[in-house]
Amino acid sequence: MSEVRIDTAGAYVDFPIFDAKTRSLKKAVLGRAGGAMKRNNSNVMVVEALQDITMSLREGDRVGLVGHNGAGKSTLLRLLAGIYEPTRGKARVQGRVAPIFDLGVGMDPEISGYENIIIRGLFLGMTRKQMLDRMDEIADFTELGDYLNMPLRTYSTGMRVRVAMGVVTSIEPEILLLDEGIGAVDADFMRKARRKLEELVSRSGILVFASHSDEFLAQLCDTAMWIDHGTIRERGSIKDVPTHYKGPEAARIVDKVRADMALEDKRDGIEENR
């Protein structure tokens, strides 16, 4: 089996905006939020959502992405998922990728949770038979019981995330790409999902997670990247990067989450041995 890895070199992602209003863009001021805007050679306005991104991720890496609204975090996840090709530069992703964003994609509100589990699996490259074989395990993981017979439109956001997480973790992906959406689940489910994700990543996986929540980042990641106006401003530990981005409060939160997690693991270890 080949190595799981992600390498990008000088990758750019531009979005041409053909109907931009010139008047408001005459002052090409870089706002706090959003990527850099410029005109290309054909005088079309483009948003440079990512600029000169060079990064290498290897098996076992669990990276959090932090940064302001419109910094480029979701665009980076989509680049790593192969949804966007770099406009310039290179992005090479080796391994089975499973994105858990765009929860609406590959889900149908009018059909049941069970049927959605199959559809979402097909969307991620599985066969119907493979999904049917895993159905009991996925249903157990979601803890949705009889709700799985109900149409998806009757589910809360967190219940939908449970379905998506159940499918994704059951198909043993090598590269997991997550965004804020998973924050909709409750604390108990998050704890269970964290264990499962850690297990997956430790078996030759890579996790990239974009979030504004220091708490969730500290639960799932050990390093972080600060994305700022489409560039990588800083990379480092899961404590240092959010602290430089947000201030000392972030360090306090990360320490607390880490301490709570260690306690939980210890307690569960003790319970398991009883």
Ligand SMILES: Nc1ncnc2c1ncn2[C@@H]1O[C@H](COP(=O)(O)OP(=O)(O)OP(=O)(O)O)[C@@H](O)[C@H]1O
């Ligand atoms: N489909 C698109 N068309 C045009 N511009 C886009 C598109 N998608 C993203 N952008 C622009 O690219 C930049 C980066 O957006 P992105 O969604 O990656 O930011 P983000 O860091 O995920 O933000 P947030 O924290 O608000 O989710 C923004 O300026 C945004 O306006």
